[in-house]
Amino acid sequence: MTTEQEDEKSWEEWIRLVAEEYGLNLEKKDRETEKQKRILEAAMHIFSERGFEGASTSAIAERAQVAEATIFKHYRSKKGLLLHLVIPAISRVATPFILRPVLKILDQDKPSEELFRELYADRVRLVERNWKKIKIIVVESLFQPELREALQDHVARSIYEVMSERIGDWQREGRLRDDLPTHVVARSILSIGIGYLLAKNIFPRYLAQGEEEQELAWMAEVLLHGIAGPKEKEEG
Amino acid sequence: MTTEQEDEKSWEEWIRLVAEEYGLNLEKKDRETEKQKRILEAAMHIFSERGFEGASTSAIAERAQVAEATIFKHYRSKKGLLLHLVIPAISRVATPFILRPVLKILDQDKPSEELFRELYADRVRLVERNWKKIKIIVVESLFQPELREALQDHVARSIYEVMSERIGDWQREGRLRDDLPTHVVARSILSIGIGYLLAKNIFPRYLAQGEEEQELAWMAEVLLHGIAGPKEKEEG
DNA sequence: GTGATAGGTGAGTAAGTGCTCACTTAACTG
DNA sequence: CAGTTAAGTGAGCACTTACTCACCTATCAC
Numbered sequence: 001m002t003t004e005q006e007d008e009k010s011w012e013e014w015i016r017l018v019a020e021e022y023g024l025n026l027e028k029k030d031r032e033t034e035k036q037k038r039i040l041e042a043a044m045h046i047f048s049e050r051g052f053e054g055a056s057t058s059a060i061a062e063r064a065q066v067a068e069a070t071i072f073k074h075y076r077s078k079k080g081l082l083l084h085l086v087i088p089a090i091s092r093v094a095t096p097f098i099l100r101p102v103l104k105i106l107d108q109d110k111p112s113e114e115l116f117r118e119l120y121a122d123r124v125r126l127v128e129r130n131w132k133k134i135k136i137i138v139v140e141s142l143f144q145p146e147l148r149e150a151l152q153d154h155v156a157r158s159i160y161e162v163m164s165e166r167i168g169d170w171q172r173e174g175r176l177r178d179d180l181p182t183h184v185v186a187r188s189i190l191s192i193g194i195g196y197l198l199a200k201n202i203f204p205r206y207l208a209q210g211e212e213e214q215e216l217a218w219m220a221e222v223l224l225h226g227i228a229g230p231k232e233k234e235e236g
Numbered sequence: 237m238t239t240e241q242e243d244e245k246s247w248e249e250w251i252r253l254v255a256e257e258y259g260l261n262l263e264k265k266d267r268e269t270e271k272q273k274r275i276l277e278a279a280m281h282i283f284s285e286r287g288f289e290g291a292s293t294s295a296i297a298e299r300a301q302v303a304e305a306t307i308f309k310h311y312r313s314k315k316g317l318l319l320h321l322v323i324p325a326i327s328r329v330a331t332p333f334i335l336r337p338v339l340k341i342l343d344q345d346k347p348s349e350e351l352f353r354e355l356y357a358d359r360v361r362l363v364e365r366n367w368k369k370i371k372i373i374v375v376e377s378l379f380q381p382e383l384r385e386a387l388q389d390h391v392a393r394s395i396y397e398v399m400s401e402r403i404g405d406w407q408r409e410g411r412l413r414d415d416l417p418t419h420v421v422a423r424s425i426l427s428i429g430i431g432y433l434l435a436k437n438i439f440p441r442y443l444a445q446g447e448e449e450q451e452l453a454w455m456a457e458v459l460l461h462g463i464a465g466p467k468e469k470e471e472g
Numbered sequence: 473g474t475g476a477t478a479g480g481t482g483a484g485t486a487a488g489t490g491c492t493c494a495c496t497t498a499a500c501t502g
Numbered sequence: 503c504a505g506t507t508a509a510g511t512g513a514g515c516a517c518t519t520a521c522t523c524a525c526c527t528a529t530c531a532c
Contacts, residue, residue, distance in 0.1 A: 005507085028517070033509070035509080066511090067512075068511090069510075069512080069513095070510055073508090073509070073510070
């Protein structure tokens with residue numbers, strides 16, 4: 001679709017454009033008013049409950065106990081409000097800042113099974129703490145191409161790069177199979193985690209309840225050694 | 237949340253209520269007009285592109301080359317139109333009809349690796365053919381509780397039941413590990429498949445392009461034997 | 473023929489929608 | 503103190519939304 005060159009600089013470019021168009025203030029910690037906080041909280045709640053199109057600015061204003069015009073004073077437009085909510089979250093997730101705990105976990109001197117269990121435990125906690133925002137980002141990226149592209153170009157890429165570096169190392173060390181390409185290994189790790197999160201948040205019925213520790217251990221088990229039984233292993 | 241007893245009869249009950257409220261005609265193949273077909277096609281396209289709330293009936297009417305009033309003649313309301321589109325699809329997916337190919341594949345006398353590869357190939361094809369509708373169903377079920385409950389009670393359950401029966405058999409035969417609970421095995425199988433579909437449809441960039449056969453084989457490999465390398469296996 | 477039924481429509485309607493504007497209030501700056 | 507700036511708002515704007523209604527046409531049974 002787009003060429004690699006275009007992708008390289010697109011994130012910073014895009015952020016700057018968005019910041020200009022929607023009046024997004026990036027680094028400067030310009031103190032938020034009490035009302036601004038309430039607006040963002042209300043927006044998060046209502047966007048995640050009804051979706052962007054289904055949420056009305058009047059409903060957000062009402063929940064925030066604020067005049068509707070106040071929203072537009074600060075965020076210029078409804079879409080600006082969405083981006084104010086979502087971009088800082090994406091930035092935080094995408095920078096090394098949030099990937100550092102991952103590396104910290106993986107660099108410990110422990111059996112892989114334990115490392116992956118800790119990794120999953122950590123990421124699951126992170127996602128749960130930010131579930132509403134993540135829901136908004138994921139759903140809206142399905143419908144807003146610019147948001148989707150920003151996610152692809154920045155978030156997915158940086159996660160993938162960090163992962164694939166470690167995977168390469170581990171394959172050379174013999175901790176991971178070296179007959180699988182990196183992207184398959186990376187996707188497998190993510191798939192098991194995402195599968196669990198989907199189950200937990202959408203179909204909690206199909207989970208052993210109150211046994212998260214055990215579930216996380218099983219995830220690491222399956223990821224590392226698969227689900228094949230003894231009979232299969234003889235044949236292979 | 238809800239008790240088991242309530243769940244048991246909820247699907248048929250719910251369908252009947254929906255059918256009455258929105259004038260949904262279930263079995264009787266009462267011939268669709270040319271215009272009705274066009275409306276459904278347009279609705280599918282626009283719902284999946286903009287989401288339910290983001291889609292306007294006027295846009296649907298325009299795409300279908302039909303007067304807006306015609307939509308309401310046949311489907312009573314916008315939500316009725318959505319359900320007309322979505323419920324037959326769910327029903328078809330949820331009934332044994334669509335699960336039969338799955339069993340047919342799994343009952344062949346072949347190595348597990350091959351069976352899972354065929355299974356994934358088959359399901360991936362199915363999802364791709366119906367991607368637009370599936371997208372609508374998944375996204376809308378996040379926002380419409382009744383739809384979500386219908387999915388949970390009916391679709392998830394019937395899939396889970398079919399899967400867990402086979403899994404139990406295979407565990408007893410030694411084809412699958414018997415030290416994992418059924419729901420973990422089932423979730424693992426689904427996770428690997430869903431992970432691939434997400435990658436393919438949302439982040440196609442991270443896929444070996446034009447090598448679907450190979451990708452499917454890797455999925456089955458990872459599912460059965462995991463990603464651990466030789467060093468790990470010695471220790472375990 | 474008459475009547476009934478169903479498909480289809482143009483022209484509306486009331487109730488929102490996102491957003492603007494003129495304005496007030498309060499807090500800081502010199 | 504006056505002057506500037508930012509936070510905040512009530513009233514209203516142009517426009518869109520889902521939906522209705524009276525009406526037309528075509529088919530078909532009697």
